[in-house]
Amino acid sequence: MTMRFDGIISPDEHLLTVQEALEPLYLKLEVEAEAKLLEAALRAGWSADEALSAIDQLKRHDVMGDTAVRH
Numbered sequence: 001m002t003m004r005f006d007g008i009i010s011p012d013e014h015l016l017t018v019q020e021a022l023e024p025l026y027l028k029l030e031v032e033a034e035a036k037l038l039e040a041a042l043r044a045g046w047s048a049d050e051a052l053s054a055i056d057q058l059k060r061h062d063v064m065g066d067t068a069v070r071h
Contacts, residue, residue: 037051037055038055041054
């Protein structure tokens with residue numbers, strides 16, 4: 001008995017790149033992480049502007065590979 005796999009797509013026929021497939025999940029996780037950071041900062045008594053500024057600074061340092069956060 002021969003099995004058929006009609007739904008299997010060959011590597012040459014992929015419709016999405018790995019980046020395109022993972023990007024929605026990455027963006028969702030990024031939004032969730034930022035929301036949790038903002039929530040924690042607000043609970044600690046920071047203003048929304050201060051918290052967002054600190055989050056933006058963390059992002060810039062993360063992109064640059066700099067682990068030291070300067071105030």
